[in-house]
Amino acid sequence: MFGDLFEEDYSSVSNNQYGKGKKLKNKALEPPAPREFTNLSGIRNQGGTCYLNSLLQTLHFTPEFREALFSLGPEELGFLEDKDKPDAKVRIIPLQLQRLFAQLLLLDQEAASTVELTNSFGWTSDEEMRQHDVQELNRILFSALETSLVGTSGHDLINRLYHGTIVNQVVCNECKNISEKQEDFLDLTVAVKNVSGLEDALWNMYVEEEVFDYDNLYHCGTCDRLVKAAKSAKLRKLPPFLTVSLLRFNFDFVKCERYKETSSYTFPLRINLKPFCEQSELDDLEYIYDLFSVIIHKGGCYGGHYHVYIKDVDHLGNWQFKQEESKPDVNLKTLQNEEEIDDPLVILQAVILQEENNLISVDQLGQKLLKKMGISWNKKYRKHHGPLRKFLQLHSQMFLLSSDGSTVSLLKKDPVQSKSDFQSTDQQSFHSLALETPGLSDSTACSHWFDINDSKVQPIQEKDIEQQFQGKESAYMLFYRKSQLQRPPEALANPRYRVPCHLLKEMDAANIELKVKRAECDSANNDFELHLHLGPHYRFFNGALHPVTSQAESVWDLTFDKRKTLGDLRQSIFQLLEFWEGDMVLSVAKHVPAGLHIYQTLDGDELSLCEVDIADGEDIFVWNGMEVGGVQIETGIDCEPLLLNILHLESSGEGKKRGRLIESPHVFPANAEVGTVFTAAAIPAGIILVNSAGSADEESWTAVPEEDMKKTFREQGLRNGSSILVQPPNSEDRSVLPKEGKWMNGMNEIDWIQVKNLCQLESEEKQVKISATVHTVVFDIRIKAIKELKLMKELGDAWHLRKMDWCYEAGEPLCGEDATLQELRICSGDTLLLIEGKLPLPGFLKVPIWWYQPRGHSGHWESQDQPCTSSQGNGWRAAGTQGAPGHVPAEVSLFYLGDMDISEDAALVDLKSQARTLTPSSELAVPAPALLRAWTVESGRPGRLLRTDRQRLKEYKLGRRPEICLEPLQEEEQLGPQDVLLRTQMRIPEERAYAPAVDLVWDTTRGWTTGSLRQRVADFYSLPVEKIEIAKYFPEKFEWLPISSWNQQITKRKKKKKQDTLQGAPYYLKDGDTIGVKNLLVDDNDDFSTARDDAEKEKQELLPRGKRDSQEVLCAQSSDVSSAGTPARPRGPEASLSIHVGSFR
Secondary structure: OOOOOOOEOOOOOOOOOOOOOOOOOOOOOOOOOOOOOOOOOEEOOOOOOHHHHHHHHHHHOOHHHHHHHHOOOHHHHOOHHHOOOOOOOOOHHHHHHHHHHHHHHHOOOOEEOOHHHHHHHOOOHHHHHOOOOHHHHHHHHHHHHHHHOOOOOOOOHHHHHHOEEEEEEEEEOOOOOEEEEEEEEOOEEEEOOOOOEHHHHHHHHHOOOEEEOOOOOEEEOOOOEEEOEEEEEEEEEOOOEEEEEEEOEEEEOOOOEEEEOOOOOEOOOEEEOHHHEOOOOOOHHHHEEEEEEEEEEEEEOOEEEEEEEEEOOOOOOOOEEEOOOOOOOOOHHHHOOOHHHHOHHHHHHHHHHOOHHHEEEHHHHHHHHHHHHOOOHHHHOHHHHOOHHHHHHHOOOOEEEOOOOOEEEEOOOOOOOOHHHHHHHOOOOEEEOOOOOOOOOOOHHHOOEEEEEOOEEEEEOHHHHHHHOOOOEEEEEEEEEEOOOOOOHHHOOOOOOOOOHHHHHHHHHHHHHHHHHHHHHHHHHHEEEEEEEEHHHEEEEOOEEEEOOOHHHHEEEEEEEOOOEHHHHHHHHHHHOOOOOOOOEEEEEEEEOOEEEEEEEOOOOOOEOOOOOOOOOOEEEEEOOOEEOOEEOOOOOOOOEEEEEEEEEEEOOOOOEEEEEEEEEEEEEOOOEHHHHHHHOOOOOOEEEEEOOOOOOOOOOEEOOHHHOOOEOOOOOOOOOOEEEEEOOOOOOOOOOOHHHOOOOOOOOOEEEEEEEOOOOOOOOOEEEEEEOOOOEHHHHHHHHHHHOOOHHHHOOOEEEEEEOOOOOEEEEOOOOOOEOOOOOOOOOOEEEEEEOOOOOOOEEEEEEEEEOOEOOOOOOOOOOOOOOEOOOOOOEEOOOOOOOOOOOOEOOEEEEEEEEEEOOOEHHHHHHHHHOOOOOHHHOOOOHHHEEEEEEEOOEEEEEEOOOOOEHHHHOOOOOOOEEEEEOOOOOOOOOOEEEEEEEEEEOOOOEEOOOEEEEEEOOOOOOHHHHHHHHHHHHOOOHHHEEEEEEEOOOOEEEEEOOOOOOEOOOOOOEOOOOOOOOOOOOOOOOEEEEEEOOOOOOOOOOOHHHHHHHHHHHHOOHHHHHHHHHHOOOOOOHHHOOOOOOOOOOOOOOOOOOOOOO
8 A cells, every 4th residue: 555655764763882991792692671660561673563563552452352362262273383284274363463462461571572473474574674554554454363263253353343334325305215325444534634633524524414416416216317415424333442544644636746744633532423423312321432542653654653652441551650850940041051051941941931921922932042042943952852832742741832832831830849858858769640440430531641662661641642633743543442341350450361371371481481581691791700819829029910830820710790799709709718817908900011010909898899990800919908928019000010121232241342232121110210220230320211112213212311310210201111221321332323313223133025026027036035124225125136036137227116005006116225224114024016117317207108099990999808018020019908899989009109208397298299209110100299199098098188288297197107198180189178079980870880980079168968969969960969869888888878868857855956967977978988979860770789799798798707897896987877867765666565364264
């Protein structure tokens, strides 16, 4: 019916699913959460089943339906265990409904699952993700149940509870003959448009008469002629439960689109249907119905969400409200710099309080809010709180809206209690509003209502139903029950009432299993893994604590509940350590590079482990709080041991210095003075240089002034791994210090650099490792590499080195031959590339020049798939046009002329002039540079057109290694900045081939439009524009894409036209593109392709999938034609809803 018009809206679902800053554990699947304070169970959403959940909850809270279903035993329905047996007739749908209702009644879980039920419907995962119309589902589900219950005592269950009849009558005004027709119904469908409410709609349907007169007479069978008559309809038989479907969704035939009717539509909590019934002689109580369920749709006709308001007839739930503390009246001025400004309730209250009589129109309220705060309601609050008028309606306990919704005032309330008064008078945070069960004459105001939104169940008040009269979130289906239907006293607050014994046992067993799993999960989630370090098993040396024996004997692992107190932990450790005597102190310790260090002593035995900030996996040191192994222990972060690298020059026994630098690790307390380094290095005095980077060659070394020797290591900024250089006073040996104070590591032995051979000439070695240090210069690397690669004889000095870039290709050249590896930031293990050719001078480009000659008389290209090779005759090399088509209507060949060194400041005309000297044959001689057209070379074919001769090369931004191809011209050309050069070929009729290419210059000053291009091509070939068709060729895909005058697209929101530019998708038109032209006067075939197109496509299909995919990725123009005009929000096709039921007749 509606298909997936009502797709699920997930805008309210938070994306913040993961905690930050916590160490996560791999947990087993947790059991479902228990029921919340309402003691009612929701239903989990499978992705798009909120409509199903709302209807199932309504049926579940229809006790008569639920109990009638429970009355059908396994002897009639069969057993679920036998459903896969071939001869067993198991009525799966009613059995699964029974189990679901039993779970909703008895199973202690926050939300039940409908997976098994939807599986019994025959739904796939795709069906469960697609939302449908709940009114449609109601009819289909009842039909499936009737089919499933055929041949059982419940065969008339649906008919007995929901079936009613309507009689349509036509009364002849002449003979008073009554012609009538009876109709059955399971639900009444009533109009919403132009109707004020349910009673008004029923009056129009079942009270008012339609008169046949004048031009619209009725043919009476008795009178046998056209007569005046009156037509009316009445309710003849009322069911115990009346279902009303509201026609909220309509179709606008002017705009040709669906829309949702959001106008106000009232419906009563109790309705008397006597005026709408045919028989009115029965007692009035027979016609009175009470509302007990409202299914609500939130959203529009193309998406939304369902939830349901339900009256708890049997009082199965706990109808309690969280007590909200009243807020004192406030002034807006006091909120300007306070957090209350984010609370719309406080803001609106403050604005209304400033008005006379606390009364203001809703429009003025919005304007004053904007004036006072400087921001409108829509920008500040609408996203989270909805429209202003709807917000006022939702908070009727504070604001009173007039009947027409135009004005609002504050409700009078009791004097405000202070927060301390609430705490002193009542410590409970909830108060019960449970009232006694109403009888027939009782007021309906004491009913228990709940809002069930998938998994969440919240209590609501009866007056909240009025908020669903109008708006995008409004009532969609209404369910009434006869007031005479009274529940037996034993059913009230008794979820086990009339539940079959086998389901009671199943639910009891499931609850026990859930209890065990929750206990296990609770234990797993709240248990800490603590590492106990036993003081008697440790000793203190070299500035930190270390195990006396092995780590396994010194550390005990203890699993402990984090909710228990520190005193409980201490007592448990006492019981574990039977040998312990005296006081026991627990301290938090951590491993540092120097060893184990104690940071914080744990105090407060009455505090839980969470409150004392003990984390999972914490190291706890167990000791007496004073000493370890007879050594007094200092604790805390101030005396944290730092492991530092001390460097000093080695000295001989006679006191003479050697050149070797000694590095030794030492441990110092963080609060020790820097001057203690001299004692550790056994040097009476001297100079201290520090490098806190931890790596001796990363940062500058700085000398510590004499006055800073009293500072601590931490004040000096040193940390674990920092290096300290100690030199004797008045030392003239500065070999370890470089120029400008940079550290040069004298200990840095041999590193290695890898050099890869990218030269054209063959070599025995492809790559070699070159031994080097940070001081090795580029010249030495070059000499060693050329020797080890055995290229000296062939290349001599005609080569250079380049760095490898991030995509493993030749990158920045190494220009300075006297530069060291350290200065060039080249590290050990890096790869350099050996490239043929000398480096150009600074400011010059080395440009390979190619000759580009499109030619061919047949209109086809010959495919050239061979790699670049050298010709023996003239030394030219043909460019490999890998992947180039062999059937485009012009043949392209690239011939290598040679390399050329040219300044970046040279003009394009200079490049053309210099390139003419490279021409090896008089056949390619060009009279003047103006008769050459220059292109960049990209992927072995012409790319970007370089159009201005006087423009400097560096202004073209050609990159580091540009390649240029030159195309000869018959005459000079002057291309403007708006001119586009295209290759056009006229299609030869009936031959599936094209004439030779002809250059066409298209002026795009008026835009890159289809019409402009078609007109230019038509003028060029002297044809009427309506008699030509054109198409662009995509050589990488061997496809032609027709360029037609497609319709201008109009966006729904801004109603602005999008320009049909050919620069964008799907054409991406540019200089050099091939345009096929078809003369419709002689060729009316729709096909633009050639026979070679078909052959090359077949070859392409035979390529390995990976290779073909990579080729398409490299093609920047391979956008599919169908991608054009894709709407911003695609909607899936409408799909019908169905439930599959077996045959039980």
